[in-house]
Amino acid sequence: xxxxxxxxxxxxxxxxxxxxxxxxxxxxxxxxxxxxxxxxxxxxxxxxxxxxxxxxxxxxxxxxxxxxxxxxxxxxxxxxxxxxxxxxxxxxxxxxxxxxxxxxxxxxxxxxxxxxxxxxxxxxxxxxxxxxxxxxxxxxxxxxxxxxxxxxxxxxxxxxxxxxxxxxxxxxxxxxxxxxxxxxxxxxxxxxxxxxxxxxxxxxxxxxxxxxxxxxxxxxxxxxxxxxxxxxxxxxxxxxxxxxxxxxxxxxxxxxxxxxxxxxxxxxxxxxxxxxxxxxxxxxxxxxxxxxxxxxxxxxxxxxxxxxxxxxxxxxxxxxxxxxxxxxxxxxxxxxxxxxxxxxxxxxxxxxxxxxxxxxxxxx
Numbered sequence: 001x002x003x004x005x006x007x008x009x010x011x012x013x014x015x016x017x018x019x020x021x022x023x024x025x026x027x028x029x030x031x032x033x034x035x036x037x038x039x040x041x042x043x044x045x046x047x048x049x050x051x052x053x054x055x056x057x058x059x060x061x062x063x064x065x066x067x068x069x070x071x072x073x074x075x076x077x078x079x080x081x082x083x084x085x086x087x088x089x090x091x092x093x094x095x096x097x098x099x100x101x102x103x104x105x106x107x108x109x110x111x112x113x114x115x116x117x118x119x120x121x122x123x124x125x126x127x128x129x130x131x132x133x134x135x136x137x138x139x140x141x142x143x144x145x146x147x148x149x150x151x152x153x154x155x156x157x158x159x160x161x162x163x164x165x166x167x168x169x170x171x172x173x174x175x176x177x178x179x180x181x182x183x184x185x186x187x188x189x190x191x192x193x194x195x196x197x198x199x200x201x202x203x204x205x206x207x208x209x210x211x212x213x214x215x216x217x218x219x220x221x222x223x224x225x226x227x228x229x230x231x232x233x234x235x236x237x238x239x240x241x242x243x244x245x246x247x248x249x250x251x252x253x254x255x256x257x258x259x260x261x262x263x264x265x266x267x268x269x270x271x272x273x274x275x276x277x278x279x280x281x282x283x284x285x286x287x288x289x290x291x292x293x294x295x296x297x298x299x300x301x302x303x304x305x306x307x308x309x310x311x312x313x314x315x316x317x318x319x320x321x322x323x324x325x326x327x328x329x330x331x332x333x334x335x336x337x338x339x340x341x342x343x344x345x346x347x348x349x350x351x352x353x354x355x356x357x358x359x360x361x362x363x364x
Contacts, residue, residue: 001358002213002216002217002354002357002358003357003358003359004216004357006356006357007203007212007213007353007357008202008203010199010200013199013353013356014199016356016359016361016363017352017356017361018363019361019363021153021156021243021352021355021356021361022199022349022352022353022356024151024152024153024156025152025156025194025197025348025349025352026194026197026198026349027150027152027156027159027194028158028159028191028193028194028341028345028348029159029186029187029188029189029190029191029194030150030187030191031150031152031157031159031160031163032159032160032183032186032187032190033183033187034149034150034160035128035146035148035149035159035160035163035164035167036163036167036183036187038146038147038149038164039126039144039163039164039167039168040167042126042144042145042146044126044144044146044164044167044168044171045167045170045171046171047098047124047126047144047168047171047172048171048172048173049173050098050124050171050172051080051081051172051173052081052096052097052098052124052172053081053082053094053096053097054081054082054083054084054093054096054097054098055075055079055081055082055084055097055098055099055100055172055174056084056086056089056090056093056097056098056099056100056118056123057071057072057083057084057085057086057099057100057101057165058086058087058088058089058099058100058101058102058111058114059085060087060101060102060103060105060108060111061105061108062103062104062105062154062155062157062238063102063104063155063156063157063158063160063161063235064101064102064103064161065234065235065238066158066161066231066232066235066238066344067102067158067161067162067165068085068165069231069234069235070228070231070232070337070340070341070344071100071165071166071169072085072231073226073227073228073230073231073340074169074175074228074336074337075169075174076227079174080174081174087110088110088113088114089113089115089117089118093117093118093121093123094121094122094123095121095122095123096123097123097124098123098124098125098126098168098172099114099118099123099124099125099126100126100127100164100165100168101114101115101125101126101127101128101129102127102128102129102157102160102161102164102165103128103129103135104129104130104148104154104157105135106129106130106132106133106134106135106136107133107134107135108129108134108135109134111129111135111138112134112135112137112138113138115127115135115138115139115143116138119138119139119140119142119143124144125139125142125143125144126143126144126146126164126165126167126168127139127143127144127145127146128146128148128160128161128164128165129145129146129147130147130148131145131147146164148160154242155238155239155242155243155348156348158235158344158348159190159341159345162341163183163186166182166183166186166337167183181333182333182334182337182338185332185333185334185338186334186337186338189327189328189338189341189342190341190342190345192327193327193345193346194345194349196208197209197345197346197349207346207350208346208349208350208353209350209353211295211320211322211346211347211350212350212351212353212357214293214295215240215246215293215295215350215354216354216357216358217290217291218290218291218292218293219247219248219249219289219291219292219293220236220237220240220246220248220249220292220293220295221248221249221256221262221266221292221293221294221295222234222236222237222248222249222250222251222295222297222347223250223251223252223253223255223256223294223295223296223297224251224252224253224296224297224298224299225252225253225296225298225300225304225307225308225311226252226298226299226307226336227252228299228300228336228337228340229252229297229298229299229300229340229343230250230251230252230297231340232297232299232340232343232344232347233250233251233252233297234250234251235344235347236248236250236295236297236343236344236347236351237249237250239347239348239350239351240347240351240354242351243348243351243352243355243360243361244351244352244354244355244358244360244361245355245358246351246354252311253296253307253308253311253312254312256312257311257312257313257314262292265291265292266292266294266318269291269292269293269318270316270317270318293320294316294318294319294320295319295320295321295322296308296316296319296320296321296322296323297323297343298321298323298339299323299335299337299339299340299343300336301330301331301335303323304321304323305321322343322346323339324339324342325339327339327342
């Protein structure tokens with residue numbers, strides 16, 4: 001059960017958060033800066049001028065999957081080279097290709113095997129991983145290894161994974177605009193979001209606390225209005241499962257609109273409860289799952305309601321819309337990237353607040 005009084009009591013939150021999960025979630029901006037510096041020291045910028053035959057984005061469990069989804073969505077169908085998303089190194093990889101991978105698990109045996117194959121075939125490998133263990137050893141000095149400098153609990157390493165991947169894309173010249181100022185802007189945006197979400201702020205001033213309260217005792221539906229937002233939605237579902245033990249449905253709004261049972265549940269919730277219903281005479285409804293709560297995530301410039309209407313053929317006025325145009329103004333360079341990272345951070349912190357308020361996060 002949710003103890004909503006905890007979210008208004010910073011001291012009580014601190015007493016519960018013995019593992020410092022909230023503090024770790026607030027390091028997103030620092031992770032970006034340290035990862036960018038680590039990428040520079042690992043000679044990732046030396047890839048400049050190298051136009052690969054193919055870019056392989058390796059998807060591993062954890063934050064890696066979200067980072068790969070965000071990077072692939074940023075590149076889109078207009079990428080100047082083929083972009084391949086895979087769980088393991090493709091058998092055709094060779095010296096003309098570049099592979100980017102991230103993991104927080106130093107003992108990921110499948111990733112270690114993939115790195116061994118890639119470096120043996122002569123491919124360039126950019127690897128974000130702990131400096132000790134089988135994964136780092138698999139590179140054997142031939143992979144450009146970026147080690148973590150800020151330790152965080154499982155699931156909170158997306159900023160590091162994203163920063164290393166962006167550094168690789170920037171070096172390869174696969175982004176339309178220069179990334180260096182955007183990396184600073186990304187870190188600054190994440191710092192500002194951490195400030196908004198700090199425990200001392202009341203829920204009405206704290207977007208993460210507000211979101212946690214709205215998701216409590218509900219089945220969250222996290223639907224992105226665009227491909228980039230859908231990648232963030234998938235991250236949100238993972239964050240809720242990791243920190244709060246909450247099962248959520250995530251995807252693009254056009255896919256969600258095809259989930260007819262969920263749409264019916266949304267419509268029933270929007271119509272309000274029947275005050276004349278006898279719960280004892282209607283056992284089917286009393287046994288129903290927690291009511292659904294739709295959260296629309298948007299990273300683009302257009303109004304999310306209009307996008308939803310255009311793509312899904314209808315809208316949901318009762319949806320909770322997360323479209324941070326006040327935080328990242330329209331027309332800002334790399335605005336979609338900044339909004340995606342900001343929303344991912346907000347979902348992380350909201351999940352931690354929900355986990356603490358339901359006492360799902362175990363004491364350290």
